Amino acid sequence: MKKSLFLLGVAVAALTSCTNNEVMEVAENRAIGFSSFVGNTTKAVTELNKDNLKKFFVFGNYGTGTWTPVYTNVAVNGGNVGDNSEWTPELTAYWQTSQAYRFAAYSDGGNKFANASFAPETQALTLTGYTVGNNDLIAAIPAEITSNADATKNEDVNLSFYHMLSRVKFTFTNTDSYDYTMAISNIKVNAIKTATGKYTYNVSGNTIDWTESTSIGDYNFGTLSDIAQAVNPDGSTHSVELFVIPQSNAALEVTFDAAFSDAAGEIAKGTFKGSLSYTGTGSSATTAWAPGYMYNYTVEINGNTIDPTLNQKIIKFNVDAVEGWKDDGNQTVTPSKQS
CATH class of the missing domain: 2.60.40 (Immunoglobulin-like)
Incomplete structure (x- = not known):
């Protein structure tokens, strides 16, 4: 499952x-x-x-x-x-x-x-x-x-x-047949968008600090028209990415809509959310996005994620037999010399 x-x-x-x-x-x-x-x-x-x-x-x-x-x-x-x-x-x-x-x-x-x-x-x-x-x-x-x-x-x-900023990416994966369409839309994170950044010289390594504020807004990551398909020919994945203010991610969530369809029309749709809490090595083992680091959150979503009843409808196969070869006798070939 x-x-x-x-x-x-x-x-x-x-x-x-x-x-x-x-x-x-x-x-x-x-x-x-x-x-x-x-x-x-x-x-x-x-x-x-x-x-x-x-x-x-x-x-x-x-x-x-x-x-x-x-x-x-x-x-x-x-x-x-x-x-x-x-x-x-x-x-x-x-x-x-x-x-x-x-x-x-x-x-x-x-x-x-x-x-x-x-x-x-x-x-x-x-x-x-x-x-x-x-x-x-x-x-x-x-x-x-x-x-x-x-x-x-x-x-x-x-x-x-x-x-001075962080970069956050969402990579969506899917294992459904490519004949289906899985559209992901309204990918959003509600987080700090305005803050005061300070870059300070230090002989052992310059420091970057962001003062958290109450200025909260939506980071709109956009739309992926179909993730039920092969990875793009150029090798890029089904991903969306934005720059963000470095900040604590302990209580942050991503929300998005998913719609699952086949050529005949929509099969299921739903709204999802997931925790972004992550302790990174670049933030001194704190639960935060650190300046100069990028973070990739991978999300797998399939048709039966949206509608669990599809688990009972998954098309599966049995192999009854593999027919053996039939022997149609021997034939002698007599070669002739070519001039």
Whole structure:
């Protein structure tokens, strides 16, 4: 007998944990330049990576104690990641001699977030009241940089970006005949969609913290028109995926509708829910979705999941016999030589 609903959460390894930097050519002037690095991630949703990062926004301050600002949420345009191409800030700032500089940057696909701020004294980038949407969110804070006595000889600022959000995927499986149709719709998770994210520099590893809020809403994962069919020719599964605010998943549930049909019409339909509680290795063994991690929940649903009485109607087969071969005698073949 089939299980009525099966959900399994799996945390995949951290999406970006690289610290390598790609260094651009040294600019022969006092203008502050940037180079950047973004690790590769598994392709599923439209994430930001080394191939498609084209813009980020930067903060910068110098001077220990006073921390004079030189960049406040300024756009920087690429350029390509890792090929020594030039990244150009839309506004220009200049190196002062022998000064300590602290920088921070973020990108969510090219959109400026007005409520972003940077505290240079604590090296913390804060995104106040960030609402997760269809875009990835990455951030970077390098170690403090001390400018040269000859300010024309400073190298570009190297930035390594890390993912601040989590990714949640639902993969639906089905063992019914491909002649049926199993449509999955209204796949939703009611959870925190707006929160304040803080990315802080730490010499042993930068940290990402999200302050949970009361801003709850539906993540709408969408529709799968038919999971009673083979895996797609390109190898992709019957899956839907979204970026989410990192948060506790202990009390979260997924809900969805399922409709089972054959060529003659609908056979059964129903609404289902399942627990998303999962303790992942990326969240220090807590029941939560961690920043920079992806989670795949697998759901098996068949016709008899929707209507248990179909268990008694499953078409099965018996094999009565396999007919043996009949011997029709021997025939001699006389060969002739060909000219």
